[in-house]
Amino acid sequence: MTRLAIIFSLLATSALAQTEAAPDSSPIPPARPDSLTDETPAAEAEGEEEGELETMPGATPTEAEEAVPEAEPVFRAVASSYPEHAACLEELEEIGASFEEIEMVTEEDDRDCGILRPIELTEVLPGVTLEPAGTMRCETALALARWTRDHVRPSVAELPDSPEVTGLTNASSYVCRRRVGDPQEQPSEHSFGNAIDISAIELEGADPLPIQNRNGDADLLEAVQRATRAAGCLFYTTVLGPGTDPAHDDHFHFDVAERRGNYRICQ
Template structure:
């Protein structure tokens, strides 16, 4: 009897170990673009900043069409050495206009956002899919708010992107400037993609933050050790 109980206990222990060691919600489970967004996803993306080859492999394993970018050197506070460009063409599900040129970890974040948040929100609220995302760009050697003093923006290292609008497969366009306060399915879609971004990006800023963001969603992966700021 004791032997039977021991075998059962051992089987349960091994099953529990198997679950814990492979569950996407665990901090030690390797990041996968096929896994749902979990509580440690942002921290795992942070770690890619020091492992560009691993970041490239993640995109390749997920069959993401991308191109590495040459390094940009622009002083102590600007530039990047791990940039990639997400293709504007198929087989990408969603194109960017202009092409998204960001750090590789930001590109990984955008792919997860597209696949797990934007796609579902469009089907739920708009009964269609998103074909393209219009942006105000990513890399810009400037300080926060564009002033002459203060901290440099995450845009200064291509670690941010500003999302302006979404072009739908049925021909409609949903823009942050035009539809954030529309109080209809377009507004609900925009707020859901913002709320979803808050689970993934280190910083998510929307028109609810201030007037400077009245026409776009600012998304970045500032290195905060997993801490996220969402407005």
């Protein structure tokens, strides 16, 4: 009897725990009927590893989680509210970027990937193209525009003959993939339009300035690259680049991932 009582008691405690552990029920949009599998293939090979590790809900449901309503797709969870988005678009227009609002991006094969209110950015600032154009959230584009205006242009202006910045080479913007090298295969920030990779700064009348390992070059180009990279973290919450790991040896990775405590990863 005593044993039975203990079992009952344990069962009751467990039931209570489950109730308390149930999701905190922020409104959950209806799941797409075709999106119930989370067995998303690992990333395409191109990838890289973003530094942030704890922003995204787990991608693979445990047995316990399967019993409760499905979590919101990550791309919806990270989306800003409509008023925030509208304010962002206004600022992006004011700064002089060229862009187009495009239809919501979703992926049949991965319910977490997508962008609720994407834009296609073609010009970061007047006369500064993004080559090729990139799909991203407005916040990602606005950060790029501010970084270019306030830090890339002035830094490049210190080079001989003060060349004009005419473009940024876009190595990757929106793409649905997992972080390479992450044992949990968390989605890359590129999967939500939060990230942009810049592999070169294009200059008028001069060769482009490629992002590369310049450690120890001890010249002005190294100074420009260091200055612009450091300034990236004023606008983005993640900055990775040459020296971070082999996947980032030829570009800056910038993203606007939000983390607990608002901490930043500036490498």
